[in-house]
Amino acid sequence: MQHCINRIVFLVLVLCAAFLNSLQAQDLTFVKVPLSRENGTGLIAGITQDKEGFLWLATHSGLHRYDGYQQVTYTNNRYNNNSLADNRLECILADHKGIIWIGVWANGLDRFEPKTGKFTHYRHDPQNPKSLSDDLVTSLLEDKEGNIWVGTHKGLNLLHPETGTFTRYQHDAADPKSISDNKVRAIYQDRQGTIWVGTGSPWESKPGEGGLNRFNPKTGTFDRFLHDTSNPKTLANNWVRAIYEDSRGVLWIGTFGDGLHQMDREKGTFTRFPYDAQHPEKLSRPYIDKEKQNDGINIIHEDHAGAIWIGTYDSGLNRYNPKTGKVTQYRKNGRNAAGLDDNNIWAAYSSREGSLWFGTANGNLFRLDPHRHRIPHIETGSEVYSFFEDPAGFMLIGTSKGLLRKNLKTGRIKRYLHKPADPASISSDTVYTIYKDRKGTIWLGGASGELSKYNPYTERFTRYQHDEKEPTSLSAGAIYAMLEDSQKNFWIATGYGLDKMDRVNATFTHHQHDPNNSASISHNRITSILEDSRGFLWLGTRFAGGINRYDVQSGTSKKYLLGNNIAKIFKDSQDVIWVATESSGIYYYKRTADAFIPFNLNQNESIIHIKDILEDDQQNLWFSSEEGLLKLNKDRNNVLLLGEPYGISSASLAFQAAYKDRGGKLYFGNNKGYYAFFPHQWHPNRHPPLVTLTGLRLFDKPVLPGKKSPLKAPLSDTDAIEFGPEQNVFSFDFTGIHFINPEQNKYLYKLENYDHDWRSSKTERVASYYNVPPGKYRFRVRASNSDDVWAEKAIAVRVKPPFWNTWWAYAIYSVMLLGFVVNFNRSQRQRLIRIERHRARERELAQAREISKAYKELKRTQAQLVQQEKLASLGELTAGIAHEIQNPLNFINNFAEVSSELAEELQHEFEAGEINEAKAIADTIKQNLDKIKLHGQRADRIVKGMLQHSRTSSGQKEPSDINALADEYMQLSYHGLRAKDKTFNATLQKDFGNRLDKVVVVPQELGRVLLNLFNNAFYAVQQKMKSAGSDYEPIVAVSTSRKEECVEIRIRDNGGGMTEAVKKKVFQPFFTTKPSGHGTGLGLSLSYDIITKGHGGEMYVDSVEGECTEFIIQLPVTVPATPSSMALDC
Structure with a gap:
């Protein structure tokens, strides 16, 4: 029992993988590239890409260069040897140096240098064994050492570019180690370095001719691998056209007929994968039409996504997925054409950015992006306006033809329509909006003013409609949005104002525009409602009513963006309010400025009709618009447009029809159904364009490299260019080569030191400048792919000044001016010297008179100063002498006063007869008189010294x-x-x-x-x-x-x-x-x-x-x- 269950599970998983692979393959679309048919393109025999990014096509009408916008054609001119040898080309190769090698039918090998436009021809010379072995060149290879291998109808050739000679490897019937056949159809080198050569032609070889060859470079011999009718592990057919080693190391071999093989290189055996009409999903070549005798495998190629493509002469393409082991067929008029309308696949190539190219025998070129798949679209047969995922696992879808209820597990859909005779049916067939309130009630808003309450368990509806006789009934007009606010008020945005519903009593309060009240709502057609963190309601209106910030308590509103029609007001996870308008793009609310600011969509500024906004689980914002879906990244600095290349039909997205379910899946309604996808599945192409300067013009005339030209080398190899003073009107042609949606590539360019800002360019990839003044500049051009990934190219530019404005001219001017100044200065100096000499003589005489006068005055002043100094010295001396005299005078006065008193006492003593006392007093008086004499003599000496000092010195010296x-x-x-x-x-x-x-x-x-x-x-x-x-x-x-x-x-x-x-x-x-x-x-x-x-x-x-x-x-x-x-x- 358990074994059976395991087998069932395994089978289910296999079937799911096959189904997913089928869906993915079905999403791929072949885009036919519009090539010029002026001379008829003819069979596209080969495709390659050079290092500048240009795509080159070898066709039966010449050589074509394609950059995603336009093609340049090179053809044979029999009067000009520097042209293609012939217009019928068989193969092409771009080597690592950027040289283009072209195999020409019956006219040898051409070497073309795109930068110089020079052709070099290599032809077969019967007299020269070191020439090309044959002029019919069918295949080319550059090996890992840079050698060029050339396959012809008469053998294999190795080119020696330094001498222009060839080494030939040709079939020798007597040598089993020689190449098996001279008709070389394929040359390939695998990752091990082994060179493989496929030979044989279904049109010219006989049965048994051809085969696969492995080259031994040491001996110059070949190992042959041929068809053996008795050995199923050999080639099914000898006519080998396709050799390819995939990224897993599998070597694929394609031959005429039913010849798809994988080779075991160690054993030298092959595994065949024949076509099985009963099991077309099995690995094989495409469908075989038995009536087409020349049908066979023409190309085997792996795309950047890892899928293997097998192309045939007349049966279309098979895409093999190695992960699932399944094949998807693409063919004209087939069940899965996916845009492929030509079954004759002749060439395949993968360009750098990941595009896969197919060229056909009918001259058609198809491009495929293997990484990018179309966004799935689900048809409903009606326009889709709204979505809601209920907890029971159903998706409710509001359409123009009723309400759809889709079982997400089984995919079964039930439609609910309005039935006039059934009051429990939905109130309107057009469901604009679906809303679930906090109690779990599901509400539906209709186009004609009908509100329905849906019971998912009974699948019945309760209707609420406008009644002109009842003022508390629902307002008339379409219902665009509903909201239950933080206070549990239920709001309904209608075409006749804002209604607040009492869900218990089923009554409605109306908030409408009042022409006599400027604080009322600006317009009654309300399309969007949002409550902010402060409890304000933001109301979006139509008919130029802009936005209203509505205060529920006061019933007043503040107006913003008047003159705009508002499609949606949305608050993201970063608490930023965004606004989608129908005619002026996107705005966001800047709280500090209390204003809505236009959001710059970079190069998508022309997209102004925005219909809805939502945010995915990665915090990216998605905007639906007339041009498709816009994805704004989390950092809000990169915008990606998903339009027609992603399967989004322009102008098809519906108004306010965006939704995200609980699993993060996004839904967008349109006029025929809806798109549904997980956003993480859609990654931008990270390959930037290859930016190149394609041309230079002076006065609108092309400039070619040359000795007398400002362009000394090819423009792509030039880092700096110098123009003469008269060459100041010039222009640069440029391109950004990225072949995925090239019409959505964007360009910016700037001439630094001349342009203040970047200039944008879309259709005209040319930058023109007029009357550029002399100076040094830098021309920069930036290009982005359709996913906004940018690259840049720059070149230095100098405009030389005219001769009269050069440094050496200014040097001459300076020398001349200096000479003039010197001469003028010399003459002026001589004149001034004469004048100054005369003035000097006058001044000298005057100064002599003044000096004489000053000298006399100075002598007088000096005498006065000396006398003043002497007087000052005398003053100092007098002060000191006065102080010196004061002391002896004090002594004299004191002793005199005492002596006077003693004399009176002496008299009394005499009168009293006291002789002894009298004698003692007399002795004391005598002592006092002696002291008076001593101090008097001291004062006398001081006065004499003063007199002597004050005397005028006689100048006589004395001891x-x-x-x-x-x-x-x-x-x-x-x-x-x-x-x-x-x-x-x-x-x-x-x-x-x-x-x-x-x-x-x-x-x-x-x-x-x-x-x-x-x-x-x-x-x-x-x-x-x-x-x-x-x-x-x-x-x-x-x-x-x-x-x-x-x-x-x-x-x-x-x-x-x-x-x-x-x-x-x-x-x-x-x-x-x-x-x-x-x-x-x-x-x-x-x-x-x-x-x-x-x-x-x-x-x-x-x-x-x-x-x-x-x-x-x-x-x-x-x-x-x-x-x-x-x-x-x-």
Whole structure:
């Protein structure tokens, strides 16, 4: 029992696979390519594709190049040797270099270079054994090493392109290792590198001639495989026309008659697959017409999908599916023609993008896309508007002829029609919309204002219709959409407004357009309803009413897209609201802007009539339109059009007729039924077009390569092109070669640095530019296939400037301008020099007068400044002397006052007779008088010193006590500062040499120098006291010593010190570091002059910034001593 069940299951699976294979095969469609018939195409003997992507056809009317749009024909011109040798061609090959090789009937072999248009002819020469063995060339092969093999009616040839000679391999009846027959019909190299040669002709060979040959390249011999009537594992016929190895490694051999074989290359045996009329699905060649004596297998070819195609002389095609082992037949007037209206298959070829090509003996070219199948269409005999899958496994389909109920398991269909006499029948035969509410109730909307509630268990209907006498009845007009909102309100979009249904009481509330209320609905013809997350209802209307965002609570609406007819409002899984319009394409709602934005369909912008929207399980959006189905990917950046090539009839899709079932299958209604498919089954063709520049024109005239041409090489091999200044009107012809739906290929082009944006091109594949200014540019052209997969080609372009606008012209202009400027400058300079010399002489005279005057004024001012400095020094001295005099005067006054009091006491004592007391008082008075005399003498000396200092110096030098001068002026300076600042105190350190002889100096001048230095020292420590801490002790020190031939005086302070910059300038006139108004800057300068010039001595300064400063004076005793460098130790 279990064995039987297993067998039944196996048979079911086999039958299902066969059925699916049949369906898939039936979906394939042969597209006849419209070729020019001007000279008659004739038999298409061979098809190939070059590396640029062009398809080449070898026919009996010449050579044709095809790019998917137009063909270029090359024919024989007997007056031009650079043309085809003859128009009757037998075979063709495009080698890896892009060279086209053509086998010509009775006229040898032609080599054609498409880029240069050059033909080279190879002919049979009876006198030359290294020439082609025969002029009737029937087959060609380029092997893996790039060698060209040529089959003729008199043997096989190997071309040596470097010499143009051939090695011949011909039949020798006495040599069994020679080729079996000279009539070569097929040459093939398998993946192992073995070369196979098929020979024999049904029209010219005798029985027994022909056969299959395997070439041994080491020995130059052949292994023969021939028909043996007694051995069924040999060839069925010797006339071999087709040899092919498929992707699975199976080597197929096709011969005349019923000769389909698979070869076991190791054993050298063959398996025959004869035609079985009782089982046409079995592997074999196509149907055999016994009356056609010349019928046989002409081609065996594998397409990109892995199917094996077997073509015959006059019986059409078989498609073999290796996965299922089944065959599908295609033949003219057959049950499954699929567009094939010619049974005489002569050539087959697969182009790069996957197209399969068939050429026939009647000159027809067919193209097939083996990957792409037509979207299944189910005929219903009526227009389909709506779908609904109920939980019981039935699909409800609303049509123009009732409601269909399809059993999804069995496929059986039941139709429900309106019956006027049956109130439980459907209310209308035209079902626009089907909706299921949350309670599971199924509602049907009709074309004339009828609403039906469907009970799937009883298969009965409850009707709701418009009643003019009852205001709470359903509105009139067609029902386009229904919606149960989040508040469980049930809304119905009708041709006369929006109705809200009370499903318990079967009453309707109407929301309609009010011409007197701008906040009401814009139009009553409502086609679509959507509720958003905020509870607003979005209503789409027709008759230019646009969109209304309806607030149910207030009964008001906001308008959008007025002037548009709305087909559908849809919210996707990303919470974006999309709108399909009937005349302006697709929009999406941008919430931040509260506006609907047009969506760019890229190169499909002409598609503006959108009928419906839905989203698949992969989050792709699908739009039904007049041109077909538009698929917008999940990222919303790529649009794919599924139109006629996919089986979608243009303008056939119905309004609001899109649906997705629970399994993810999509349904789209049209005027004769509906399309149903799983979206993941339809993949775009990922092969981009081969973009090439096909032509260049100047002033609309073609440009060919040449020495005097801007094109130095073929355009396809050119990376850059240079135009002359007068060649600024040019155009590029271009194409994107992709043969699947080439009419849907799209183009963009741009001349960088000239065009701001990309330009689009559809029918005209040419880019024209006018009056392009000189400069460097880059021309770019982009092409896409019908599935929006893009490729690009670019070429650099330079328009040279005219000679007067070149760099070397500007260099000449610059030199000329420079010469002019130089000459002009020279003459101007000479003129200016003459003028300036005259002016200079005038200025010199004036300046001399001014200098003389200024000199006199300067001398007077200098004298005043010197006097001022002396007065300042005198003022400082006077202040110090005043302070010095004040002390002895205080003593004198005090002692005088005490003495006066003692004199009174003395008198009293005398009167009292106290002689002893009187004597003691008298002694005290005498002591006081002695002290008064002492302090008076001190004051006298101070006054004399003041008078001496204030006297005008006579300039007479005299021996002077340096220690006394230093001590005196130190005291005067210190007390002078204290007279101004009572708080100031400093430690005075004195270190006078004991054995210091008097030095001959001018005392007043030296005193002035010492006073200036002491003043500066006390000023420095006073200033540092203001910023230093309480632990700072101001010290000013003076020392004298004998140094060989000089006396040295050092005055040092521990004030703020000097920087190196200040030290360098300290003896310069008018230089001072004191604030403005506190010094003239002449003190140290005058002091320096007094010591160096007045006394022949030296004066130095040494200082450490922030720590101390020391001035050193060296006065000669006899001869001035040369000063030595001394370091300052602070």
